[in-house]
Amino acid sequence: EILMTQSPAALSVSPGERATLSCRASQNVGTSLAWYQQKFGQAPRLLIFGANTRAAGIPARFSASGSGTEFTLTINSLQSEDFGVYYCQQYYPWPPMFTFGQGTKLEIK
């Protein structure tokens, strides 16, 4: 099973600043990586797939990069509604065994 490790566990950033979240895979997953945002009591929302492609309706301030084992989600010009827990998810191997990181909790200062 591919293990996904996210860092930091929690992050506090002021509105208007940049937040940088990291995700590491225990083995090479190429660009088979997605990012999600989850707010309390809600279902996760897809932000990014293919390591760097924004999902429909996701603002341009969300960007992502990486390949192989190291991935980054960047949120520029942080807005108050961007708080929540962010998860990465790999979908590389076949047969499928999709796994998620443990999440990074983003708090707005």
Place this chain on the structure above:
Amino acid sequence: QLLLQESGSGLVKPSQSLSLTCGVSGGSISSGGFSWSWLRQAPGKGLEWIGYLYRGGNPYYNPSLKSRVTISLDRSKNQFSLNLTSVTAADAAVYFCARGGPWFAPWGQGTLVTVSS
């Protein structure tokens, strides 16, 4: 707009089976060649993929749950279902249905399943 909605037993006794259904509206479950998944999230924990119907056909399950899980599709009702047998306290979670993988969107709002006698 595609909407998914979970329904089913919110309270299950230990050793019994959990059964949930995901109703799909705003589109046909049979079109587009999409896959249909179940995932769960234990209280205060992260996300776990349970399994899916690959492109609406063959099921694939998380190996850790494979012996207890069945996911099925009912095209006539535009819904898909989850059955999990021999539940224990470790199966208590919010259960989500979603379109996908390999990535998941959209998701249902989730339904809380409690395991208690």
